[in-house]
Amino acid sequence: xxxxxxxxxxxxxxxxxxxxxxxxxxxxxxxxxxxxxxxxxxxxxxxxxxxxxxxxxxxxxxxxxxxxxxxxxxxxxxxxxxxxxxxxxxxxxxxxxxxxxxxxxxxxxxxxxxxxxxxxxxxxxxxxxxxxxxxx
Numbered sequence: 425x426x427x428x429x430x431x432x433x434x435x436x437x438x439x440x441x442x443x444x445x446x447x448x449x450x451x452x453x454x455x456x457x458x459x460x461x462x463x464x465x466x467x468x469x470x471x472x473x474x475x476x477x478x479x480x481x482x483x484x485x486x487x488x489x490x491x492x493x494x495x496x497x498x499x500x501x502x503x504x505x506x507x508x509x510x511x512x513x514x515x516x517x518x519x520x521x522x523x524x525x526x527x528x529x530x531x532x533x534x535x536x537x538x539x540x541x542x543x544x545x546x547x548x549x550x551x552x553x554x555x556x557x558x559x560x
Contacts, residue, residue, distance in 0.1 A: 465526070465530070465559075468523075468526070469526070469532070469555045469557070472521070472522065472534070472555070473534070473553045473554075473555055476518065476521065476534070476536060476553050477536075477551065477553055479501070480501070480510060480511070480536070480551055483499055483501065483509070483510035483511050484511065484549075499511075501516070501518065502521075503518045503519075503520040503521035504516050504517070504518050505517040505518070505519075505520070511538050511549050511551070512538060513538050513539060513540050513549075514537070514538060515535055515536070515537045515538075516535060516536050516537070516538070517533070517534075517535050518534050518535060518536065519532070519533045519534050519535070521534060522534050522555075526557065530557040530558050530559070531557060531558050532555060532556065532557035533555070533556050533557070534553070534554070534555045535553070535554050535556075536551055536552060536553040536554065537551070537552050537554070538550070538551050539552075
């Protein structure tokens, strides 16, 4: 005579296997959603950094004295903690330019460093921008 049903042990094993498969799929989906959110944040940070570098191109001048030709009448970059010439040789902290969500949620800090290099007897300023933040 053939069996007409499943034993309790078979049902329990099938339930455990199904629960394990469902939790694995859910973990993969949640991980993907979190990574998608981080990618959006990374893209936002990249755009902010590119915007900063683009804006700094407006501050290229041989005379950093206040001038009506300067953006906003001053050669200081808005949001720069030093309130000095935007291309002064130093590291500039411009964290205030970041959206509050990035500062508060990720502890983000934005800065750029200006160095002066000698190229064929001419001083050339080099700018490197950086954003540090916690992804957790």
